[in-house]
Amino acid sequence: xxxxxxxxxxxxxxxxxxxxxxxxxxxxxxxxxxxxxxxxxxxxxxxxxxxxxxxxxxxxxxxxxxxxxxxxxxxxxxxxxxxxxxxxxxxxxxxxxxxxxxxxxxxxxxxxxxxxxxxxxxxxxxxxxxxxxxxxxxxxxxxxxxxxxxxxxxxxxxxxxxxxxxxxxxxxxxxxxxxxxxxxxxxxxxxxxxxxxxxxxxxxxxxxxxxxxxxxxxxxxxxxxxxxxxxxxxxxxxxxxxxxxxxxxxxxxxxxxxxxxxxxxxxxxxxxxxxxxxxxxxxxxxxxxxxxxxxxxxxxxxxxxxxxxxxxxxxxxxxxxxxxxxxxxxx
Amino acid sequence: xxxxxxxxxxxxxxxxxxxxxxxxxxxxxxxxxxxxxxxxxxxxxxxxxxxxxxxxxxxxxxxxxxxxxxxxxxxxxxxxxxxxxxxxxxxxxxxxxxxxxxxxxxxxxxxxxxxxxxxxxxxxxxxxxxxxxxxxxxxxxxxxxxxxxxxxxxxxxxxxxxxxxxxxxxxxxxxxxxxxxxxxxxxxxxxxxxxxxxxxxxxxxxxxxxxxxxxxxxxxxxxxxxxxxxxxxxxxxxxxxxxxxxxxxxxxxxxxxxxxxxxxxxxxxxxxxxxxxxxxxxxxxxxxxxxxxxxxx
Numbered sequence: 255x256x257x258x259x260x261x262x263x264x265x266x267x268x269x270x271x272x273x274x275x276x277x278x279x280x281x282x283x284x285x286x287x288x289x290x291x292x293x294x295x296x297x298x299x300x301x302x303x304x305x306x307x308x309x310x311x312x313x314x315x316x317x318x319x320x321x322x323x324x325x326x327x328x329x330x331x332x333x334x335x336x337x338x339x340x341x342x343x344x345x346x347x348x349x350x351x352x353x354x355x356x357x358x359x360x361x362x363x364x365x366x367x368x369x370x371x372x373x374x375x376x377x378x379x380x381x382x383x384x385x386x387x388x389x390x391x392x393x394x395x396x397x398x399x400x401x402x403x404x405x406x407x408x409x410x411x412x413x414x415x416x417x418x419x420x421x422x423x424x425x426x427x428x429x430x431x432x433x434x435x436x437x438x439x440x441x442x443x444x445x446x447x448x449x450x451x452x453x454x455x456x457x458x459x460x461x462x463x464x465x466x467x468x469x470x471x472x473x474x475x476x477x478x479x480x481x482x483x484x485x486x487x488x489x490x491x492x493x494x495x496x497x498x499x500x501x502x503x504x505x506x507x508x509x510x511x512x513x514x515x516x517x518x519x520x521x522x523x524x525x526x527x528x529x530x531x532x533x534x535x536x537x538x539x540x541x542x543x544x545x546x547x548x549x550x551x552x553x554x555x556x557x558x559x560x561x562x563x564x565x566x567x568x569x570x571x572x573x574x575x576x577x578x579x580x581x582x583x584x585x
Numbered sequence: 586x587x588x589x590x591x592x593x594x595x596x597x598x599x600x601x602x603x604x605x606x607x608x609x610x611x612x613x614x615x616x617x618x619x620x621x622x623x624x625x626x627x628x629x630x631x632x633x634x635x636x637x638x639x640x641x642x643x644x645x646x647x648x649x650x651x652x653x654x655x656x657x658x659x660x661x662x663x664x665x666x667x668x669x670x671x672x673x674x675x676x677x678x679x680x681x682x683x684x685x686x687x688x689x690x691x692x693x694x695x696x697x698x699x700x701x702x703x704x705x706x707x708x709x710x711x712x713x714x715x716x717x718x719x720x721x722x723x724x725x726x727x728x729x730x731x732x733x734x735x736x737x738x739x740x741x742x743x744x745x746x747x748x749x750x751x752x753x754x755x756x757x758x759x760x761x762x763x764x765x766x767x768x769x770x771x772x773x774x775x776x777x778x779x780x781x782x783x784x785x786x787x788x789x790x791x792x793x794x795x796x797x798x799x800x801x802x803x804x805x806x807x808x809x810x811x812x813x814x815x816x817x818x819x820x821x822x823x824x825x826x827x828x829x830x831x832x833x834x835x836x837x838x839x840x841x842x843x844x845x846x847x848x849x850x851x852x853x854x855x856x857x858x859x860x861x862x863x864x865x866x867x868x869x870x871x872x873x874x875x876x877x878x879x880x881x882x
Contacts, residue, residue, distance in 0.1 A: 285663060285842030286646045288653060291749040295740035315872040323876055352738015352758025356718075359737045363719040367591065367851060370717035370741050418872075422865035429864065430857045434850045435744035436711060441850055444857045448864035456871045478875035485867060563744075570839045573846035583824030583848045585593035 282574060284566045291436055291563040296350055301556035303346035304428050305458065305549045307377075308451060310339035311425035312459015312482070314384050318418035319474055320463075321411055328475060330391045331466035332459070333414060337388025340381060369430040376423045383417030386410065425455035432559065438569060439503035439562035440555075446493035449485055450551065456482025457520060458548035460527070464541030469532050476527040476537070479544050483524035486551060487517055499571055503562040504554070512554035520547030592852045594821040595708050602723035610727030611770065612829035613779065613787055614795040615701055616802060617841075618814060620786040622648060622699035626660040629781035633766065634659065637754075647697075653842060654702055656754035659763040660778050663841050665698040700832065700841050701787060703778070704729070704750045704763035705818055708826030709849040712742035712751050712762075720760075727792070728765040728829060736760055747825065747847035765829070792829060799833060811835070817843065824848030 284290075294300075317332035348357045361378070365371035390410035397403045429448035432440040440447070460479025464472050490513065494501050503509060526540025562568040576582055589595045599607045630636060639657040644650050647664035654661045710729045713721045720735035721742060731742075731751075738758040742751050751762040766776035774780070779789035788795060799816055806814035817838050818828030824847050838845045 283837060283839050285653075285665070285840065286644075288842060289749065290839075290842060290844050292655070292743050292746070292752050294744045295753045296744075311868075312872075315868070316875075319872060319876040350740075352740065352753050352760075353736070356735075356737035359718040359720070359735055360739075362735075363717070365717060365719065367714040367854065368717045368741070369854075369857075370715065370739060374717060422868045425868055426861040426865040430854070430861050433857045434715060434854055435741075436747040436749075436847075436850055437744050440744075441853070444853060445860055448857075448861040449867060452864040452868035453871075456868055460875070474875040478871055481871035481874065482868075485871065563749075566839075569844050573844055574837075574839065576846050582846050583852075585589070585822045585824070585826055 282567055282570045284570055288566065289564055290566050290569040293560055293563045294435075294437060295352070296556075298553070298556075299346040299350040301553045302549075303343050303350075304451070304552040304556070305454075306339045306343040306346060307428060308425050308455030308548065308552070309458040309462065309545070310336045310343060310384060311380075311421035312455040312457070312478070313339065313462055314380075314387075314414070314417040314421045314459075315456075316459050316463050316475055316478060317387065318414045320471070321414055323474070325467075325471040325474070328463055328467040328471040329414075332463055332475075333384075333387045333391045333410075335459075335462045335466070336384045336417065337392075340377075340384050343377075344381075369427060369434050373427045373431055376420060376427055380417055380420040380424050383413040383415075383420070385413075387414035387417060422452065425452045432555070435559075437559045437563055438572070439497075439500045440559040442497055442500040443493055443504075443555075446489045446496070447555065449489035450493065450555070453482045453485030453487075453489060454548040454551050457486055457523070457544045458482075461523060461541040461544030461548065464527060465538050465545065466541075469534050469537055472537060475541075479527050479541070480524045483520045483527075483544060483547070486548070487520055490517065490551070500562060500568060503558040503568060507557075507561060509554050509558035509561060512550045512557060516547045516550035516554055518547075519543045519550065523547055589826070591714065591854065592709055592849065593826060595826050596821075597727075598708050598723055598826075599725050599727045604725045607725040609791040609793070610829065611765070611790060612706060612727075612792045612795060612831070613703060613765075613776075613789055614799050614831060614833070615703065616786050616788065616799070616833045617698065617700035618786075618802075618806060618811070618833055618835060619784045620662070620699040620701055621784055622662055622664055622697075623783060624662050625781040625783060626701050626778035626787055627651065627658070627662060629777040630660045630763075633769070633777035634764070636761075654704070654748075654750045654752075654762075656752040656757075656761040659703065659761075661702045663698075663700045663702060665700075665836070665840060666695055667698065667836070668695050698835055698841070700834065701778070701782075702841070702843070703830050704765070705748055705825070705831070706763075706765055706829030707849065708821065708829070709851060710825075711745035711747055711849045711851060712760075714849065714851040715741045715745040717741060724767055724770075726765070726767075726770050728767065728770075730764045730767050731760055731762065733759055733761075745850060747844055747849065795831075799831065802833060806833075824852070 313332045313336035320329035348354045360374040387410050390406045429451045433444035460475045463475025523540045523543030530536035637657050649664045651658045706728045720732045736759040775789040779787045818831035821827035
């Protein structure tokens with residue numbers, strides 16, 4: 255091993271890429287270039303949960319609005335969408351545990367310092383309302399005439415509204431869940447992540463309504479989707495500009511590809527929602543694009559976080575800069 | 586609970602966690618200047634705690650074949666081979682041949698740093714704050730321990746630790762890390778690694794005493810001409826409120842694989858929830874505005 259190799263090994267990662275870098279390669283010291291942090295143990299299921307939870311929240315809010323304004327077909331698809339996506343969320347969450355059979359241990363404490371504990375209780379408050387409203391829509395005709403059916407139909411509205419009241423919490427707490435970690439790309443992004451996530455929830459909830467509801471009832475879905483898409487893209491763009499070194503995790507590699515496609519699909523879907531007029535296929539395709547854009551956004555954010563734990567520069571460089579500037583973290 | 590329960594200096598973490606009558610806070614002072622890299626601490630820890638092997642890997646990193654702390658490595662000895670920095674030439678004329686005055690045994694072209702790393706048992710522990718089941722808890726000794734019968738392997742602690750210490754064990758599904766030999770402490774014994782350390786590089790005791798001893802040791806090394814000696818993790822005013830296990834290092838922390846200025850993620854929890862509340866309000870506004878105005882389609 256030459257001196258230069260040793261230097262490269264002890265002082266950050268050696269070269270090797272020929273791509274043009276806008277920012278000079280960070281020069282820093284590390285232990286054999288190894289990561290300081292552990293990568294998240296979470297897999298694609300958690301990214302899928304972020305999407306499914308947001309979709310459920312957006313749909314539940316849309317369903318409650320449709321219910322209160324007498325749009326029965328938009329109400330029906332949104333309630334069923336909220337039910338199916340919250341069930342998918344539960345599956346993703348439980349399946350990603352190291353010990354799925356101990357899922358209920360989450361319910362033995364309520365711990366404000368843990369966003370996952372707070373989220374557990376938010377989901378516990380949200381699930382029954384969304385579930386009941388969704389089941390009420392799925393009842394077969396013969397059951398509707400029985401006393402159970404009549405009771406469910408009568409409770410559906412209050413159940414749906416209760417879910418809609420908790421839904422903003424479901425859509426936004428996941429940003430705190432990711433941010434309250436030592437993962438640089440998630441932690442540093444905390445002023446922007448929540449807006450990206452709630453925007454994404456509105457875009458996907460609206461997108462589902464556009465995809466499944468008839469055009470003459472889909473207008474609120476389209477308006478909600480456009481507002482959500484705007485919020486999502488604006489938060490995402492602002493984040494990339496303001497994050498400093500951690501922005502690199504979002505603007506390079508796989509995370510960048512996912513987020514680029516997310517932006518194409520979200521902006522395209524939102525434009526479609528505005529200009530598609532009364533064409534059912536055009537509205538449905540725009541809705542599908544919004545759903546896909548929202549999902550890719552979640553996977554992109556997830557991927558950026560994982561990458562920022564693999565490369566020690568995201569940990570060492572900002573902390574070293576703080577120390578060298580005489581501004582260490584002080585309690 | 587106090588104002589500094591989640592950030593800032595906190596004298597008595599066990600008391601803050603609700604213990605009214607408890608023993609003094611204990612910890613480790615790892616003086617890496619006397620570490621000889623024997624790995625007795627790694628072995629003693631594995632033997633006492635029944636920690637599975639971490640694989641027979643040849644990592645090509647000097648004598649380090651365990652890599653870093655993890656579910657199956659609760660003590661990790663780092664080996665750093667450094668080319669000696671060239672001595673500063675003062676331009677003074679001399680008569681003797683080079684090296685004559687210092688002796689052959691000191692003529693080395695590199696120095697070898699060794700350091701036994703361990704869970705820091707932070708005053709403000711990111712892993713403990715985020716654990717959603719209560720599996721991680723603060724002991725009466727002020728240390729941080731996982732209750733294995735409670736942990737459901739959610740993995741949140743793994744991402745909550747700013748040092749990359751705690752890890753989920755493959756095939757087991759639960760999170761594992763150093764317990765500071767909680768079982769031994771309760772029987773009045775010192776942890777296995779400290780017991781086994783032949784040079785007293787790993788010192789165990791009440792944290793107050795260790796901090797005093799460490800300050801003296803740094804002063805002594807500075808007097809002896811080792812200006813690069815510095816403490817890491819000893820300061821109750823740092824980003825994690827000070828570590829229960831702190832170190833004397835001979836180079837920057839990142840050279841040993843340690844974060845130079847770690848911060849507990851919980852510090853920013855208030856700001857995060859504030860942003861989440863604003864974003865939730867924006868969502869409500871988007872949903873409400875979708876239905877109001879311009880009547881039915």
